[in-house]
Amino acid sequence: MDSASLILFALLLAAFLFVVWHKDMSRLPPGQKGMPFFGNSFQIPKDSQWLTYERWSKQYGKMLYLNFAGVTVIVLNSAKHAIELFDKRSAIYSDRSKFVMVNELMGWDYSFAFMSYGDRWREHRRMFYQHYNSQAIQKCRSLTAREVQASLHRFIDQPDSFMQHFKDLAGTLILSVTYGIKPLPKDDPYIMISEQALHGLVVATHAGGHLGKGYISLLRRRVELTSKSAVEFIPALKYLPSWFPGAGFKRQAEKWRKAAMGMIELPFDAVKRAMAEGRAPESIVSALLSKLNDGGFSPEQVAKQEADIRGMAGTAYSGSADSSVSALGTFILAMVLYPEVQRKAQAELDRVIRRDRLPTYEDEPNLPYITAVLREMFRRDDEYLGYNLPAGSVVIGNTWAILHDEDLYKDPGIFNPDRFITKEGTLDPDVLNPEDFMFGYGRRVCPGRFFAVQSIWSTMATLLTAFEIGLPADEHGQKIIPSGEYSGGLAIYPLPFRCTFKPRSEHIEALIRSAATSGELTRDTDQQLEMY
Numbered sequence: 001m002d003s004a005s006l007i008l009f010a011l012l013l014a015a016f017l018f019v020v021w022h023k024d025m026s027r028l029p030p031g032q033k034g035m036p037f038f039g040n041s042f043q044i045p046k047d048s049q050w051l052t053y054e055r056w057s058k059q060y061g062k063m064l065y066l067n068f069a070g071v072t073v074i075v076l077n078s079a080k081h082a083i084e085l086f087d088k089r090s091a092i093y094s095d096r097s098k099f100v101m102v103n104e105l106m107g108w109d110y111s112f113a114f115m116s117y118g119d120r121w122r123e124h125r126r127m128f129y130q131h132y133n134s135q136a137i138q139k140c141r142s143l144t145a146r147e148v149q150a151s152l153h154r155f156i157d158q159p160d161s162f163m164q165h166f167k168d169l170a171g172t173l174i175l176s177v178t179y180g181i182k183p184l185p186k187d188d189p190y191i192m193i194s195e196q197a198l199h200g201l202v203v204a205t206h207a208g209g210h211l212g213k214g215y216i217s218l219l220r221r222r223v224e225l226t227s228k229s230a231v232e233f234i235p236a237l238k239y240l241p242s243w244f245p246g247a248g249f250k251r252q253a254e255k256w257r258k259a260a261m262g263m264i265e266l267p268f269d270a271v272k273r274a275m276a277e278g279r280a281p282e283s284i285v286s287a288l289l290s291k292l293n294d295g296g297f298s299p300e301q302v303a304k305q306e307a308d309i310r311g312m313a314g315t316a317y318s319g320s321a322d323s324s325v326s327a328l329g330t331f332i333l334a335m336v337l338y339p340e341v342q343r344k345a346q347a348e349l350d351r352v353i354r355r356d357r358l359p360t361y362e363d364e365p366n367l368p369y370i371t372a373v374l375r376e377m378f379r380r381d382d383e384y385l386g387y388n389l390p391a392g393s394v395v396i397g398n399t400w401a402i403l404h405d406e407d408l409y410k411d412p413g414i415f416n417p418d419r420f421i422t423k424e425g426t427l428d429p430d431v432l433n434p435e436d437f438m439f440g441y442g443r444r445v446c447p448g449r450f451f452a453v454q455s456i457w458s459t460m461a462t463l464l465t466a467f468e469i470g471l472p473a474d475e476h477g478q479k480i481i482p483s484g485e486y487s488g489g490l491a492i493y494p495l496p497f498r499c500t501f502k503p504r505s506e507h508i509e510a511l512i513r514s515a516a517t518s519g520e521l522t523r524d525t526d527q528q529l530e531m532y
């Protein structure tokens with residue numbers, strides 16, 4: 001081919017590609033115009049990206065097209081679109097990204113939350129769901145009530161550490177139910193190793209701290225937005241030796257991997273040892289292992305199923321820890337910023353519970369306003385968005401925009417649980433329940449949602465019965481008002497703020513103190529599994 005024909009061929013090819021690309025583009029939803037090659041990469045802020053999506057969606061439409069250096073991103077800003085795609089067409093919107101850093105280098109491929117859509121994911125999810133569905137988790141109601149009540153004294157003794165108390169409580173509940181482990185009140189080794197593992201996960205999936213340096217500055221925002229790193233862009237980087245300049249992410253991944261493995265192996269091995277010694281308390285893992293021991297399986301089958309149980313159980317801790325704590329942080333924030341809502345909730349509790357005991361989840365049907373507060377809290381909680389990944393493009397359900405849609409919720413910026421209540425004082429079935437959105441969509445919808453709702457509701461109702469939740473005053477006697485802002489991350493939390501927890505009566509304080517003692521006694525019995 002001579003050079004003139006070569007140029008002609010190149011021009012024709014370019015024209016063809018342009019037409020194909022253009023034709024394809026014309027079928028995409030409208031969106032904000034971006035830069036050549038980088039697209040919208042540099043137009044998205046580091047935190048609270050959902051606000052930018054919402055703003056653009058008002059300009060361009062509820063289904064928004066974005067381009068991050070060649071990766072197509074579709075953001076769904078309406079309930080209708082999210083249901084249409086994620087629920088009704090869930091077969092093609094249920095995959096996950098490959099997560100090279102998290103899955104391959106840090107060892108999280110045991111967790112079905114990060115698995116691609118397929119048989120292995122299905123098997124793990126089915127096993128999980130058998131034990132955490134709405135029926136099954138009713139068994140843990142009394143355990144939940146006992147542990148919530150046993151934690152109350154901490155709010156009196158160390159009010160400023162209330163987020164830490166929520167963290168400890170979330171860890172206690174999930175470890176007790178899943179493994180039969182009662183964590184120590186302080187510095188529990190199972191919780192500590194799990195926190196290390198989760199910290200690694202949060203760092204690896206958020207800001208691009210572990211990336212090749214030049215690459216980060218160039219593509220940082222695109223990286224952050226899709227929770228990926230340079231190694232996600234160029235998977236071959238995973239083969240770099242750890243000592244190679246710029247391969248610090250591999251050394252870091254090795255450390256985080258140890259924590260991720262410790263998190264699933266240590267409690268699992270403790271249950272196995274306790275079972276061998278005939279002293280294992282009731283738990284999901286011991287129930288599954290007993291079935292396995294009675295099943296007449298070959299050693300290979302046992303090894304495979306043990307690995308599945310170990311991974312499924314570890315997924316429960318990682319799914320539960322941050323999300324519930326974030327929601328409860330939002331609850332406390334709402335209670336101090338909207339004292340009239342707190343008073344109304346307490347009036348309902350006083351009417352139904354009569355101040356002579358602490359509530360349990362059994363009381364839920366008689367306390368619609370508390371459930372309305374939970375729904376309103378979920379509507380306001382800035383939990384991060386779920387990702388779903390169809391053929392090559394990222395589809396994001398912008399839950400924040402959906403739950404702030406003025407067509408669905410009047411004055412969405414106001415914390416108003418009454419929006420969920422009818423004139424007769426019951427829950428209004430015609431108002432969209434935020435639980436249908438904030439737990440994700442379709443086949444990947446959060447399988448821990450029943451456990452989450454039960455434990456968060458119980459914690460909220462118990463705290464409201466036990467305490468006047470208020471704000472401390474500064475040296476001039478002025479109340480210190482929290483900013484109400486949130487920090488970014490995989491799950492995000494209200495920025496630290498102070499509040500006070502005053503027992504609502506002497507009788508309640510006596511109940512709190514006695515619940516604390518019975519909680520400690522439980523921990524000292526042979527129910528505690530030793531770690532080593």
Ligand code: HEM
Pocket residue numbers: 112113114125132315316317319320321323324327383384385386387388438439440441442443444445446447448449451452
């Ligand atoms: C307020 C609390 C919680 C919130 C807001 C929440 C929210 C979510 C969201 C948005 C997803 C992604 C769904 C999607 O991809 O569309 C998810 C997945 C998941 N959650 Fe939760 N969650 C909470 C509590 C829990 C708890 C307590 C557990 C465990 C007991 C749990 C276990 C999981 C698991 C295992 C997945 C992965 C499911 C899969 O990929 O198939 N979550 N959650």
